[in-house]
Amino acid sequence: MITLERRANVTHWTSLRSIGIALIITMLVSVLVLFIMSDQPAQAIWQMLTFPWQGRRMEVQLGLVLQQTAYLATIAIGLSVGFRANVWNIGAEGQFALGSIGAYTGYLLLGSPETLWALPAILAAGMIGGCLWALIPAALRVTCNTNELLTSLMLVYIGGHLLTYLCIGPWKGDPKAGQAETYPLPDSLRPATLISGTELHAGLFILLVAFIILAAILLFTLLGYRLRVAQHTPRAERFAGFSPNNTVWMSFAISGAMAGLAGAVYMTAETGKLIQAENYLENFGFAAIVIAFLGRLNPIGILLAAFMISYVNVGASYIQAALRVDDSVADLIEVAALFSFLGTATLDQYQLKFTRTLRKSRGPEVLS
Amino acid sequence: MSVDSIFLLKLLTAAILLATPLLLAALGELVVEKSGVLNLGVEGMMLIGALFGYIAAYNLQTITCLEELVPGFCQKEERVFTFADYIIALLAAATAGALLAAVFGFLTQGLRANHVAVGLGLSILGAGLSNSLGSNFFGVNYTSVQVADHPEVFGKDALVWFSLAAVPTIWYVLQRTRLGLVIRAVGENHDSAYALGYRVSRIRFYCILFGGAMAGLAGAFIVLVHVDWKEGVTVGKGWLALALILFGTWRPMRVLCGAYIFGLLWASELRLDNLFPAWQLEWKTLLTTAPYLLTIIVLVLISRNPRMIRQNAPASLGKPFNPPS
Numbered sequence: 208m209i210t211l212e213r214r215a216n217v218t219h220w221t222s223l224r225s226i227g228i229a230l231i232i233t234m235l236v237s238v239l240v241l242f243i244m245s246d247q248p249a250q251a252i253w254q255m256l257t258f259p260w261q262g263r264r265m266e267v268q269l270g271l272v273l274q275q276t277a278y279l280a281t282i283a284i285g286l287s288v289g290f291r292a293n294v295w296n297i298g299a300e301g302q303f304a305l306g307s308i309g310a311y312t313g314y315l316l317l318g319s320p321e322t323l324w325a326l327p328a329i330l331a332a333g334m335i336g337g338c339l340w341a342l343i344p345a346a347l348r349v350t351c352n353t354n355e356l357l358t359s360l361m362l363v364y365i366g367g368h369l370l371t372y373l374c375i376g377p378w379k380g381d382p383k384a385g386q387a388e389t390y391p392l393p394d395s396l397r398p399a400t401l402i403s404g405t406e407l408h409a410g411l412f413i414l415l416v417a418f419i420i421l422a423a424i425l426l427f428t429l430l431g432y433r434l435r436v437a438q439h440t441p442r443a444e445r446f447a448g449f450s451p452n453n454t455v456w457m458s459f460a461i462s463g464a465m466a467g468l469a470g471a472v473y474m475t476a477e478t479g480k481l482i483q484a485e486n487y488l489e490n491f492g493f494a495a496i497v498i499a500f501l502g503r504l505n506p507i508g509i510l511l512a513a514f515m516i517s518y519v520n521v522g523a524s525y526i527q528a529a530l531r532v533d534d535s536v537a538d539l540i541e542v543a544a545l546f547s548f549l550g551t552a553t554l555d556q557y558q559l560k561f562t563r564t565l566r567k568s569r570g571p572e573v574l575s
Numbered sequence: 576m577s578v579d580s581i582f583l584l585k586l587l588t589a590a591i592l593l594a595t596p597l598l599l600a601a602l603g604e605l606v607v608e609k610s611g612v613l614n615l616g617v618e619g620m621m622l623i624g625a626l627f628g629y630i631a632a633y634n635l636q637t638i639t640c641l642e643e644l645v646p647g648f649c650q651k652e653e654r655v656f657t658f659a660d661y662i663i664a665l666l667a668a669a670t671a672g673a674l675l676a677a678v679f680g681f682l683t684q685g686l687r688a689n690h691v692a693v694g695l696g697l698s699i700l701g702a703g704l705s706n707s708l709g710s711n712f713f714g715v716n717y718t719s720v721q722v723a724d725h726p727e728v729f730g731k732d733a734l735v736w737f738s739l740a741a742v743p744t745i746w747y748v749l750q751r752t753r754l755g756l757v758i759r760a761v762g763e764n765h766d767s768a769y770a771l772g773y774r775v776s777r778i779r780f781y782c783i784l785f786g787g788a789m790a791g792l793a794g795a796f797i798v799l800v801h802v803d804w805k806e807g808v809t810v811g812k813g814w815l816a817l818a819l820i821l822f823g824t825w826r827p828m829r830v831l832c833g834a835y836i837f838g839l840l841w842a843s844e845l846r847l848d849n850l851f852p853a854w855q856l857e858w859k860t861l862l863t864t865a866p867y868l869l870t871i872i873v874l875v876l877i878s879r880n881p882r883m884i885r886q887n888a889p890a891s892l893g894k895p896f897n898p899p900s
Contacts, residue, residue: 211686211687215896243866287580288761295691297695347871347878349874351878351879352878352879352881352884353871353874353875353878354821354874354878355815356615357817357818357821357870357874358871358874361813361814361818361868361870361871362867362871363868364864364867365864365867365868368860368861368864369864369865371860371862372857372860372861373861375856375857375859376860389790429885433715435679455840475721490853493699495613496695497695497696497699500689500692500696504726533706533707533710534709535703535704535710536707537699537703538699538702538703538706538707538731539700539703539704539707541699541703541872542696542699542700545692545696545699546678546682546696546700549686549688549689549692549693550682550686552688553686553687554687557687
């Protein structure tokens with residue numbers, strides 16, 4: 208019989224060890240998944256690990272990885288603020304969409320400017336859009352005690368349909384396009400590409416700066432301390448004079464603004480226009496939830512987790528093209544990682560104890 | 576029959592088709608939540624149940640090629656899809672759902688991981704697994720496969736009657752039997768239940784398995800009776816089922832009413848095309864948000880009365896259980 212027993216002393220070493228165990232489990236499961244899903248498993252595993260060096264230009268593939276890392280890490284660190292305080296915002300996908308819509312609204316409100324100087328205002332409009340959308344579940348939670356998890360999720364579906372509506376209806380662009388979309392932004396307004404031929408552009412730097420600012424706030428300020436208190440002991444939070452309602456407001460505002468900023472950068476840099484939801488949203492908002500937990504809600508962990516998951520995602524689409532392996536292997540590896548990290552997190556505080564099963568005696572037994 | 580009554584009849588039939596999977600999944604999750612566990616993976620378990628129910632029915636209905644065994648021999652023969660076959664397909668779906676739920680149970684009960692995080696992961700896992708297995712099984716660009724007509728009992732699908740019968744059964748078991756008392760005790764106060772000698776984690780694990788099996792059945796109903804399998808066929812019904820439990824304040828009868836109200840509203844919204852053919856596409860796009868908007872409104876109305884929630888919600892719902900050692 209295996210039981211869990213609380214550890215007497217928890218050190219950094221124990222948590223490093225459990226992360227190591229989780230990584231090993233993840234790799235074993237990934238190898239297993241590739242063995243089942245692929246005709247040439249050895250080649251699939253090799254290409255998955257080394258795909259940036261398989262193509263002609265390494266920086267192209269690595270650029271794709273870093274691009275995804277930036278979006279995922281930005282959204283995930285925003286979400287981690289709420290998750291620390293047991294505030295469950297799982298609607299980042301919708302806030303991402305509304306960030307894009309907000310940015311396009313800003314562009315239209317400014318009278319379709321052509322100069323690069325309008326870009327900060329447009330990005331700010333996107334942040335406001337995502338933030339306002341996230342404040343709906345926060346307001347409902349604070350005033351009506353509604354479950355924020357379900358409302359924020361429902362708002363994802365509503366936000367997606369709103370995006371499609373805008374592309375079909377009021378902001379309809381070129382009718383000859385194969386999909387519903389708006390007119391594109393002028394090229395002069397879009398963040399410049401840093402290395403030609405790659406997906407690395409100035410917009411990713413904006414995301415990186417936002418990430419660093421929020422990480423610094425969480426790690427080094429009183430606000431971050433307050434959120435850590437809320438995570439570990441909700442009662443202590445109240446004794447220390449912090450209001451739970453304010454925590455709800457703040458975590459939704461921050462996570463919404465971060466997702467909105469990611470959406471705004473995505474709209475200006477990647478697509479340059481709004482497109483109907485099915486072809487526009489790439490599930491960054493949902494993947495970010497996984498990444499927030501993989502990184503154990505820690506800014507540095509989140510950055511590493513975002514890089515790892517992006518590497519797997521881009522690698523999966525590479526081997527889909529090269530070896531015809533369905534790219535949902537990425538989803539499976541992602542969840543395998545999540546489960547092994549969540550499962551082994553228990554080992555930080557508990558240790559497995561192997562004991563002999565005590566058989567229940569049924570009445571007094573006669574010794575012979 | 577006049578045109579109006581035919582229209583109403585069609586609307587009612589559509590409502591039953593939409594409400595039954597909601598009801599099945601919500602009833603399973605109700606038992607899970609009564610035992611104090613919050614499983615957010617309903618959507619994933621429904622998708623897996625849907626896929627396996629569909630694969631089982633497909634295999635039972637057609638005897639496919641035996642080319643690998645006998646070269647040149649390829650016979651695709653249609654079989655009559657009997658009631659027994661239907662039951663086998665449903666059992667396959669329920670088992671698949673329960674197996675996925677077992678993963679959740681192992682992580683949350685065995686390893687004491689966070690319910691919310693594992694549940695969200697389970698939804699992603701169910702979607703990813705059903706997509707990859709589905710495209711592996713049917714090929715990436717398969718054309719829809721027609722599962723033969725499902726057998727009917729009294730003009731309605733057998734599963735409809737099963738879901739309706741499950742409502743009083745679950746109520747009776749939870750409120751009037753020893754088993755129900757134990758489940759509720761575990762959900763209300765796991766420390767006291769543990770002190771009384773009940774194996775909290777094990778009881779919860781069985782409840783989680785039951786919830787998974789019911790979610791699997793709900794998924795199977797969607798693909799066997801309503802529409803063909805495609806990726807993401809459940810369109811968020813698992814999440815609506817979670818909202819339904821709040822709507823029904825953890826009472827089976829109210830959950831039943833809620834499921835049929837939702838089904839009726841959803842069905843009438845789908846039929847708006849017939850009522851207002853002149854409406855533009857853009858307005859219809861906005862109208863498809865109606866079920867989600869309605870869920871939010873209902874949640875607000877329910878939650879505004881905190882006493883209702885506090886009286887009915889299991890007190891230990893979603894709280895981590897660390898037995899004293």
